[in-house]
Amino acid sequence: MDSLKLIGSAPDRGTEVCVFPSLKELRIENMPALEEFYGGATQWLPCLKTLYVFYCPKLRVFPNLPCGLSKLSINNVSWVTLPQLCHDQVEASSSSSSLSSLEIYSCGDLVSLAEGLLLHPQLFTSLVELVIQNCSELTHLPIRGFGKFTSLKEIKVKVCPKLRNSSIFGRFLPSLLHTLVIQHCDVLDPLPNKAPQDLDFLTRVIISGCANIKSLPLAEVLGRWKALDHLLLKDCSQLESLGGLQALPSLKHLEVIKCPSLVADDSSSLSTSLAEHPSSSTSLILDEIHIDDLSLLSTMPLKSISTRELHLKCCIDFQSSALEEWALKNRTLLQVLYIRDVSSWQFPLEELQSLCCLQVLDVYHCRELQSLPKLPSSLKELWLCYCSSELEERCLQDSGPDWPKIQHIPTVQIGNYDKETLAAITLEEHNRRTRE
Incomplete structure (x- = not known):
């Protein structure tokens, strides 16, 4: 099927018929010439649960997605925005979208997530996993970030160098979030710095290759991330301060690698933080610390943190x-x-x-x-x-x-x-x- 350019027919060419009304999984793979895909019906494949679209680098036209879809994974597709949900199903259904997993890989033409599928966050009450990777032209996130996707538990955004610093979450993080991975998003500052929010499930944060981040949030913010036990900071060239790190009550694993701008001794700001939040002055005992700069051990807050394992790299x-x-x-x-x-x-x-x-x-x-x-x-x-x-x-x-x-x-x-x-x-x- 290397030369196939079109599947189905445009909806204005005759009676719309749903050809596979019971189909639950569809894979569209390895069609290098495919440009247009038509579903053939307003509510095409109404029982579809899983959709994979892989290596269709010229695919531009695609039908609206059924509300019952639970997993969408795309890789190397030329969409500028994601397809929308089927309007008829949204209006006729009293429930929201069933989408629980969204994976987007190597979509070099994708520019915006503020239109199309993710336009209305309130419809995605089941979305728990979001992966976006290697989207070189992606500039716009959903209008208010991902904070409105209240069921999200895992967010991974990697190698999206043009994402604008409009805050990846808006004002707040999703309250159920347990894993956050942001890698090689050069102009993005991925963490909220001012809004205190109770995050009882966030256990793992990895920030790597984000040149725009200058400081971790203050103690008044981090002190309410009660479950965070794993924090990795790597290749953040402008990171100058670890903020209120010492306020993380459950932190067990800390890794700080290739962050050359960390302030030698931010004692004044730390003193202010401790004065305003005295509970954060309690010395942390970690399981592991990984660093590549010994001077960090003689600066705050690492100077006041103890560990059972020390890794020097x-x-x-x-x-x-x-x-x-x-x-x-x-x-x-x-x-x-x-x-x-x-x-x-x-x-x-x-x-x-x-x-x-x-x-x-x-x-x-x-x-x-x-x-x-x-x-x-x-x-x-x-x-x-x-x-x-x-x-x-x-x-x-x-x-x-x-x-x-x-x-x-x-x-x-x-x-x-x-x-x-x-x-x-x-x-x-x-x-x-x-x-x-």
């Missing part, structure tokens, strides 16, 4: 003094320390021995690591992978000068492999022995 300027100071404050809590891809570091971290609860030390690809300091007696696992040959020699069993520092550790792995490789090797060896 690609720290260009590894200032061990910042880590030592932070480690002293967390010596009775920190259990796992991961250090990845640090090139200018020689491990002068003598305070490691004071980490009395540390159980796992995992150092990966730190070529300048020449020797080890004294390690805590609590350590149960030591991983030194893709480090220097000098370090391997110093850790040789019985003969290496660093061997006395590690001989008390139950699990020690040193060499050019990582945990995943070792696990595969161990499994292969186990299978070989089993066959024998």
Whole structure:
């Protein structure tokens, strides 16, 4: 069907007949020449529940969508706006649209969501999942953002570089939202900064590649996001402040990577925030913190936050003094320390021995690591992978000068492999022995 350009006939060409009145799923795929698709009836496919339209890059004309449709997924279609709902069904039905999942991928001609399908948010009481990805020309969201889509639980907007900063949600987030992912939307500031709102279900927020975001919301906003336990901020070049981060009561996993503009010490604004919202001054205890800039550990609010796992990734300027100071404050809590891809570091971290609860030390690809300091007696696992040959020699069993520092550790792995490789090797060896 590579040359097929038209399916059906225009509604003004004769009697409208619904050809498949009981059809529940329709897939229109891999029709590179298709330009027009006509349903043939005002209420075409009235029982349709699932519609997939994939790789129809010239498709411009499409019939109105039935109200009973529950899933719509489109990929590489040349629609400028989405089709509308069938007017007759909307007027005749006392219920709203049944659409629960909407996925839009790689629609390079799509300009606006303010017209067509999503024009009337009040009709979409069942919509729980929305994915928009790789829509290079998409400029306009629904007129009042997605805040009016009250049943939305998951929103993912990725690689839509022209989305205008008219606020993705309007004034409020959908109250039932539990997952928010915004990636590579350069001119969009995706978070509401001023309107306090109780969000009892929001657990996961990922903001990546959004150059326009300058600050997280203040404590008066974040303090009411009671369920948020996972926050990732990455490649946000203009992010200057973590706002009221310390007010998130359930936060467990924090990742801040490639955010070079974060203010060195926003102590004045933080003092004001704490004075206005004293409950936010309580020190958070997280499960994991991932960062690529050690200076963040000596600034607020991270300076006042404790964690059981600390992941350091690609720290260009590894200032061990910042880590030592932070480690002293967390010596009775920190259990796992991961250090990845640090090139200018020689491990002068003598305070490691004071980490009395540390159980796992995992150092990966730190070529300048020449020797080890004294390690805590609590350590149960030591991983030194893709480090220097000098370090391997110093850790040789019985003969290496660093061997006395590690001989008390139950699990020690040193060499050019990582945990995943070792696990595969161990499994292969186990299978070989089993066959024998």
